[in-house]
Amino acid sequence: MQLKKYTDYSLRVLIFTGMKSGEELANIKEISQVFNISPNHLGKIVHQLNKLELLETIRGRNGGFRLAKPADEINIGLLVRVLESESPLLECFDKGSNHCVITPACTLKHVLNRALHSFYKVLEGYTLQDLIQNEQELKELMGISK
Incomplete structure (x- = not known):
């Protein structure tokens, strides 16, 4: 990220x-x-x-x-979460401008969402x-x- x-x-x-x-x-x-x-x-x-x-x-x-x-x-994690909240990780995370045809069946978004939550969880420890x-x-x- x-x-x-x-x-x-x-x-x-x-x-x-x-x-x-x-x-x-x-x-x-x-x-x-x-x-x-x-x-x-x-x-x-x-x-x-x-x-x-x-x-x-x-x-x-x-x-x-x-x-x-x-x-x-x-808390660093909370701050980064607030400052980064306007930037979706992928197009499929942005419901307003998602044009990806495989979104309904794609599992990548779930994997990356878990990774993103883990990223913030680590930062929240500092x-x-x-x-x-x-x-x-x-x-x-x-x-x-x-």
């Missing part, structure tokens, strides 16, 4: 933000520079993560954002805290001060 770039970038935003200590805020500009991602694209991602109550945004001159809840309460356990190495790679 291939995740959308949007999901990938959302996870990177959370990982980067999770590396910040205490009340220190992350901002779009620094994440854009670290990961070479368009600031406009990151703005949309931060907005959605704020709507999902995963990020708390602070406006103003020294504004930015931080995690809205502890990293061990942010939190953001699990992804930032190697904090020091991540901070060095991202250029975040200690």
Whole structure:
């Protein structure tokens, strides 16, 4: 399974933000520079993560954002499921645009549906805290001060 770039970038935003200590805020500009991602694209991602109550945004001159809840309460599987919900795995999973003639007799859709559920089940066993356990190495790679 291939995740959308949007999901990938959302996870990177959370990982980067999770590396910040205490009340220190992350901002779009620094994440854009670290990961070479368009600031406009990151703005949309931060907005959605704020709507999902995963990020708390602070406006103003020294504004930015931080995690809205502890990293061990942010479930990766649930987040990926939400962010990927608009992308059907196969045409036959999309009832609105399924033009495959073998859909009624095809068992592939059942096999892939089981695999997809297993994929999410594995991801649901992890939190953001699990992804930032190697904090020091991540901070060095991202250029975040200690």
